[in-house]
Amino acid sequence: MSVINRKAEFERHLWDHAADAFQAQFDERRSLTEEETDFLALVYRAAIIADDVDALKKLRIVISARANGLALVLQICGLTRNKILVDLRASAEVKKQGVKLPSAFHNLVNAEPWRAAGPYLLSRLRTVVGNVSPSGNSLAGVFEALNQSTWPGYIRQERAKRSGHEAEYRIATLLASLEVPFEPFEKADNPLCRDAQIDSISFDIVVPGTASPAIVVKSTVHTANIGQYGESKDHLEISEAREWIEKRFAGEDAPVLLAFIDGVGFRSNRAGLEGVLSKADEFCQFKTIWKVAMISASKLGLPLEIALSEEHRKEFSGFIEHWQLEQSVRLISSLETTVGWIEAGDALIRRTAT
Structure with a gap:
């Protein structure tokens, strides 16, 4: 060609x-799962404990028990995974304490860095959820509202990196x-x-x-x-x-x-x-x-079948012939169902039985 x-x-x-659709997903966060809502409820209950020492101890236990728990808590607080590290590294108090900070945010729940990260996170959690009353509000609904409102800011950096x-x-x-x-x-x-x-x-x-x-x-x-x-x-x-x-x-x-x-x-x-x-x-x-x-x-002799529109089958006839795919091509309009087919741009593809 x-x-x-x-x-x-x-x-x-x-x-x-x-x-x-890939770009749009950054502006509309998926709904929280029931497990995530239950986790955030535990985070909430730890954060509102009046005694700071007890609150920090309980909060660390809750966050450490869930994979990627800290990432979700940071999102709810309106923070990014990088910002918490940047803020802690710039903190005079943290430097005074001699706390050694990790390079990866998820390690902030470890005992040493938690001495600095814990109070920082607890303060922001209380600001965000401190006035929420689980008896007067649907806790799941409150967290879902926070989930949607904080997502665009949280994901901004990730969008730039992943796009x-x-x-x-x-x-x-x-x-x-x-x-x-x-x-x-x-x-x-x-x-x-x-x-x-x-x-x-x-x-x-x-x-x-x-x-x-x-x-x-x-x-x-x-x-x-x-x-x-x-x-x-x-x-x-x-x-x-x-x-x-x-x-x-x-x-x-x-x-x-x-x-x-x-x-x-x-x-x-x-x-x-x-x-x-x-x-x-x-x-x-x-x-x-x-x-x-x-x-x-x-090239590999794999049993793949593709469904194209009539227009695209004509447009890419040279490609189809060159790669000897004539027997692998079907028309989308001829399919009785698309179940089992995988979307691949403007086409559908499936792996057939060998």
């Missing part, structure tokens, strides 16, 4: 991040759901983990693994003007990967270099976009993420 045709496809399937890794996260979760082997598998749970490394070259995803790569993925998403630096960096990284493949592999043994490239930021600087599209063997976007799975099926 020529660069001109690839650019035309890119425009047709450009990701609208403003309307994307840049959303492409590889979606690829990882899709492949994991379809039982397609890949590395690093941890990206299906933690997209911020280290990339896969082959000969000192970093790849966001490698299928099936670094020992025998069939597909190597480079992902880049820009939702704002990327500038000349971003433009050059994208082109440089894909060029580096292309040169590595050409030097190390020959013929059919060469892995497919797949670029996940999307976002309106590429509209302002075309050189980076054209550079990536010209060097990659294949590319995909959020709407065409199904390509990753189906190339994997073709």
Whole structure:
């Protein structure tokens, strides 16, 4: 496919991040589970104990007993996981006490750092929930109101950090759901983990693994003007990967270099976009993420089946023919049910019986 045709496809399937469900989730927190509400009720009862020593002792026991309990308490208090550490490190009183603070927030419940973190957290908890009366209010309703009102501020930092890794996260979760082997598998749970490394070259995803790569993925998403630096960096990284493949592999043994490239930021600087599209063997976007799975099926002989609209089946007929997927394609309109199918951009995919 020529660069001109690839650019035309890119425009047709450009990701609208403003309307994307992933982005919307940051502004609307999921409801608390019954277990989380019960946990917060215990936190509340510990915080309102009049004696500070008893309150701090009980609070630490409650928070320590639940995995990720401190993160939820910080959210309810309107704090971030970084802010509590920053504030404690800047505290003259903490320095005077000689308290050694951990690098990770979840370790603040340990005995030593709790001497500083406990009073700080108790003070803020009492400010937030001190006037709540469980006899006059529905405690679950009160915490749900706090849950919704504090979430946007709490998640702001996490949004900025994770949005840049959303492409590889979606690829990882899709492949994991379809039982397609890949590395690093941890990206299906933690997209911020280290990339896969082959000969000192970093790849966001490698299928099936670094020992025998069939597909190597480079992902880049820009939702704002990327500038000349971003433009050059994208082109440089894909060029580096292309040169590595050409030097190390020959013929059919060469892995497919797949670029996940999307976002309106590429509209302002075309050189980076054209550079990536010209060097990659294949590319995909959020709407065409199904390509990753189906190339994997073709390369590894996996029993995957894809359902496309008639329009998309025609548009991607060349792709389907190239990867010999004709027998794997169905029309969405022909499906009696979508149960068992996994959403993959504008397509549905499922793993069939072998």
